[in-house]
Amino acid sequence: MSDASASVPGTPYPCTLAHLSDVHFGRIADDRVVSALVDEVNAGGLDLVVVSGDLTQRARRREFRAARAMLDAFEPPVLVVPGNHDVRAWWHHPVDRLWRPSKRFRRFISDDTTPTVEVPGLAAFGLNSAHGWTIKGGRIRREHVREMEAFFAAQPAGAFRVLVVHHHLLRLDALGDHDVSRGARRALGAAQRSGVELVLCGHLHRSHVEPVELARPGGDGHRLVIASAGTATSNRGRGSNRGVNVYNWVEVGPDRFTVCERRFDPGAGRFHDARQTAFDREPA
Ligand SMILES: [Fe+2]
Numbered sequence: 001m002s003d004a005s006a007s008v009p010g011t012p013y014p015c016t017l018a019h020l021s022d023v024h025f026g027r028i029a030d031d032r033v034v035s036a037l038v039d040e041v042n043a044g045g046l047d048l049v050v051v052s053g054d055l056t057q058r059a060r061r062r063e064f065r066a067a068r069a070m071l072d073a074f075e076p077p078v079l080v081v082p083g084n085h086d087v088r089a090w091w092h093h094p095v096d097r098l099w100r101p102s103k104r105f106r107r108f109i110s111d112d113t114t115p116t117v118e119v120p121g122l123a124a125f126g127l128n129s130a131h132g133w134t135i136k137g138g139r140i141r142r143e144h145v146r147e148m149e150a151f152f153a154a155q156p157a158g159a160f161r162v163l164v165v166h167h168h169l170l171r172l173d174a175l176g177d178h179d180v181s182r183g184a185r186r187a188l189g190a191a192q193r194s195g196v197e198l199v200l201c202g203h204l205h206r207s208h209v210e211p212v213e214l215a216r217p218g219g220d221g222h223r224l225v226i227a228s229a230g231t232a233t234s235n236r237g238r239g240s241n242r243g244v245n246v247y248n249w250v251e252v253g254p255d256r257f258t259v260c261e262r263r264f265d266p267g268a269g270r271f272h273d274a275r276q277t278a279f280d281r282e283p284a
Pocket residue numbers: 022024054083085203204205
């Protein structure tokens with residue numbers, strides 16, 4: 001966690017948020033990891049908790065109930081988007097998969113397909129990339145992108161704009177060969193025009209933070225930061241994150257923001273700082 005937590009006079013900063021992903025109830029790694037996560041989030045005085053999808057392993061009722069209990073235990077506002085594992089598998093329920101793929105997510109978690117949270121100094125928008133007819137790469141609807149642009153256009157000029165989506169919006173070499181959501185180019189262009197400074201995603205179960213410079217037609221480039229969280233609580237970590245539980249702690253000031261990776265230490269039964277990256281802000 002950053003130690004730059006003193007308030008800045010005349011601003012709403014610092015704003016802080018926790019970004020967790022790929023919780024995967026049904027494949028929880030350690031009995032203590034969920035309660036350790038909830039305890040430290042609630043102790044942190046955060047403005048927002050973001051969950052970027054895959055709350056369950058197989059979209060079972062009991063997994064959604066456990067996810068619901070975790071979300072209810074968080075004291076800050078929570079913004080959640082679904083992941084592909086939260087959509088029912090076609091080989092189990094072909095009719096549901098076709099016509100009501102997100103029925104259980106909507107029932108247990110949220111029926112808001114474009115969730116938003118606004119707090120002073122910070123505005124977050126969630127895009128749903130998990131649909132019934134796609135499994136891995138995801139798909140983003142054109143109308144949701146338009147909603148995102150309208151939402152950010154209504155925010156104050158200096159507000160820290162955050163976009164949340166389960167799947168990735170562009171290919172990052174550091175993460176090897178991986179899927180990119182259909183409709184990602186449109187969503188990323190809209191995020192750039194909207195002055196989004198931070199994209200929070202997951203799906204790959206590998207923690208990675210990378211600034212991305214995007215060209216603006218006829219103007220200067222706009223840099224946004226992609227933070228892909230590993231799995232916060234499950235035993236499904238991949239690559240160098242195999243066996244690792246991790247989430248991101250984001251602290252925003254008027255001129256800079258930091259993304260701090262917090263890893264679970266099974267020996268101590270709690271999370272600790274693992275890696276912190278600081279960025280100058282590029283507000284809209
Ligand atoms: Fe996942």
